[in-house]
Amino acid sequence: MTPSLLRPDQPLRLVDTYPPSAPARQAIIRVEDLSIVFDAPSGQVIAVDRVSLAVAQGEFVSIVGPSGCGKSTLLNAMAGLEQPFEGQVLMAGEAMLAPRSEIGMVFQQPHLFPWKSVRRNIAHGPRALGKPKAEALRIADDLIEMIGLTRFASAYPHTLSGGMQQRVAIARALANQPSVLLMDEPFGALDAQTRAVMQDNLLELRERINATIVFVTHDIDEAILLSDRVLIMSAGPGRILKDLQVSLPRPRSSAIVAEAACLALKRDCLDLIRSEGRRAFEQMEIKT
Amino acid sequence: MSIGRRSIATATARLSVLVAALSVPAFTGVWELVARSGIVNTVLFPPPSTVAVAVLEWIRSGQFFADLMASLARVAGGFAIGAAGGIVLGILTGRFRLVSSLLSPLFHILRPIPPIAFVPIVILWFGLSETGKLFLVVWGVFFTVWLATHIGVQKVDRGLIRAAQMLGTPQPQMLWEIVLLGALPYITVGLRTAVSISFYTLVAAELAGAFAGIVYRIEIAQQNMQTGQVMGGLAALGLLSFVADRSFAILAERTVWWR
Numbered sequence: 001m002t003p004s005l006l007r008p009d010q011p012l013r014l015v016d017t018y019p020p021s022a023p024a025r026q027a028i029i030r031v032e033d034l035s036i037v038f039d040a041p042s043g044q045v046i047a048v049d050r051v052s053l054a055v056a057q058g059e060f061v062s063i064v065g066p067s068g069c070g071k072s073t074l075l076n077a078m079a080g081l082e083q084p085f086e087g088q089v090l091m092a093g094e095a096m097l098a099p100r101s102e103i104g105m106v107f108q109q110p111h112l113f114p115w116k117s118v119r120r121n122i123a124h125g126p127r128a129l130g131k132p133k134a135e136a137l138r139i140a141d142d143l144i145e146m147i148g149l150t151r152f153a154s155a156y157p158h159t160l161s162g163g164m165q166q167r168v169a170i171a172r173a174l175a176n177q178p179s180v181l182l183m184d185e186p187f188g189a190l191d192a193q194t195r196a197v198m199q200d201n202l203l204e205l206r207e208r209i210n211a212t213i214v215f216v217t218h219d220i221d222e223a224i225l226l227s228d229r230v231l232i233m234s235a236g237p238g239r240i241l242k243d244l245q246v247s248l249p250r251p252r253s254s255a256i257v258a259e260a261a262c263l264a265l266k267r268d269c270l271d272l273i274r275s276e277g278r279r280a281f282e283q284m285e286i287k288t
Numbered sequence: 289m290s291i292g293r294r295s296i297a298t299a300t301a302r303l304s305v306l307v308a309a310l311s312v313p314a315f316t317g318v319w320e321l322v323a324r325s326g327i328v329n330t331v332l333f334p335p336p337s338t339v340a341v342a343v344l345e346w347i348r349s350g351q352f353f354a355d356l357m358a359s360l361a362r363v364a365g366g367f368a369i370g371a372a373g374g375i376v377l378g379i380l381t382g383r384f385r386l387v388s389s390l391l392s393p394l395f396h397i398l399r400p401i402p403p404i405a406f407v408p409i410v411i412l413w414f415g416l417s418e419t420g421k422l423f424l425v426v427w428g429v430f431f432t433v434w435l436a437t438h439i440g441v442q443k444v445d446r447g448l449i450r451a452a453q454m455l456g457t458p459q460p461q462m463l464w465e466i467v468l469l470g471a472l473p474y475i476t477v478g479l480r481t482a483v484s485i486s487f488y489t490l491v492a493a494e495l496a497g498a499f500a501g502i503v504y505r506i507e508i509a510q511q512n513m514q515t516g517q518v519m520g521g522l523a524a525l526g527l528l529s530f531v532a533d534r535s536f537a538i539l540a541e542r543t544v545w546w547r
């Protein structure tokens with residue numbers, strides 16, 4: 001029996017803090033009235049609709065929502081890969097007009113360079129930033145050890161399993177020592193077992209690196225397990241419905257998702273999503 | 289029963305290997321017999337033995353080597369220049385909308401014109417110089433490689449480009465590493481097609497007037513009614529382009545080393 005990680009004396013709280021009240025303490029990421037519109041063959045698609053949020057330095061924030069609700073688009077805008085139609089994204093006070101190397105990104109697919117070995121994939125970032133080869137490789141070797149793939153340092157990506165590839169992708173994003181790490185359903189394509197291991201790895205990693213993390217997922221368990229705060233998005237057009245504080249003690253492990261308290265938290269989240277979802281749906285019906 | 293069927297299958301497989309090995313000798317043998325039987329005019333249709341004698345003479349005189357080098361230089365030089373140009377411009381048009389708007393319409397109009405049709409104007413421009421011959425081969429190779437590269441660049445996984453952008457990859461490295469290698473599987477297909485195109489255009493270039501070369505030798509032999517030499521030249525050309533294609537196929541398999 002693993003000892004419970006939840007201390008009974010610490011009550012669980014589910015606090016709605018949306019819209020963000022005071023200017024959040026040293027917000028490193030600020031999204032202000034962001035709308036993103038795509039030109040699709042069938043007309044314009046509003047992928048993100050007037051979203052505002054702030055993420056504090058060192059915070060772990062998850063964005064949860066059904067698929068197609070605009071989570072990736074929102075994250076890409078934070079990364080500078082997608083430009084606002086309206087509003088703006090500020091990173092440490094500066095508008096994001098293009099990708100920046102102090103922001104790391106882990107995509108849903110690993111997107112490793114297939115022509116590079118694990119080691120060279122991870123060394124790519126430091127090399128691109130002009131670090132000497134020896135130093136870049138040393139950084140890569142340290143990260144390879146951290147993700148436990150020392151035996152596979154010179155393997156090519158296609159010879160690795162999905163979980164191993166995703167670990168390499170995370171290491172590659174960390175190699176530039178980003179102050180902000182954006183993760184877009186990084187464990188979405190993994191089987192349940194690998195996923196649980198990766199979640200524990202990420203929790204452990206988070207204790208070690210000092211990065212602000214924005215984590216997109218459609219899995220509420222995963223969001224609660226990992227985050228300090230969970231933002232719940234509605235289905236198209238993407239808006240933020242709720243901003244929930246998760247005051248579970250740390251360190252956590254994936255075992256807590258089976259705890260009664262955690263289940264209660266999850267049920268509350270689901271209820272919120274359902275009622276808001278229903279309302280959004282009804283509004284949609286009235287409109288049409 | 290199944291064993292019987294299998295042994296029949298094995299026997300058929302062995303037989304076809306044997307037949308394949310005998311195909312060329314048998315054909316040559318029949319040709320030799322027919323040519324010697326007097327049914328056909330041996331001046332126009334010489335037996336293989338006559339062809340062999342002509343080829344040996346060609347080699348012994350030292351002309352074969354000179355001709356081979358002249359032709360190889362044109363093919364290899366034209367291929368290298370055309371392929372390099374095609375890859376560079378294909379990456380630029382594939383990656384930059386504005387460059388594509390500028391060049392793609394032009395290239396799409398020029399591309400379907402068979403390179404051989406340019407022989408008259410090339411003679412006007414360059415006379416019988418090597419530049420003109422090189423130009424024809426370059427022309428033939430360029431458009432094929434350009435189109436393959438242009439399409440390949442657009443098929444590069446967008447995720448790879450975004451991943452590279454997030455890691456701070458500078459623009460030159462983005463083009464000449466991520467985009468080039470991402471498009472490489474398409475580019476090698478284009479290059480292989482271009483190998484045979486470079487031989488077609490070589491024929492046109494040498495027929496248009498040259499002072500050495502395998503096709504040039506064929507033409508001279510034709511004018512002197514040396515039919516054996518003509519056929520020997522054809523065989524040499526066939527062998528040369530076969531070897532070029534095979535070696536390229538082997539090379540292409542290694543180019544995409546991460547597969």
Ligand SMILES: Nc1ncnc2c1ncn2[C@@H]1O[C@H](COP(=O)(O)OP(=O)(O)O)[C@@H](O)[C@H]1O
Nearest residue numbers: 038039040045047066067068069070071072073
């Ligand atoms: N490049 C694009 N062009 C057109 N529509 C897009 C594009 N990217 C996303 N969309 C649309 O925007 C909406 C949100 O997509 P996305 O952000 O990928 O959602 P999620 O990540 O939550 O599944 C979807 O309706 C999707 O079809």
Ligand SMILES: [Mg+2]
Nearest residue numbers: 071072184185
């Ligand atoms: Mg997504």
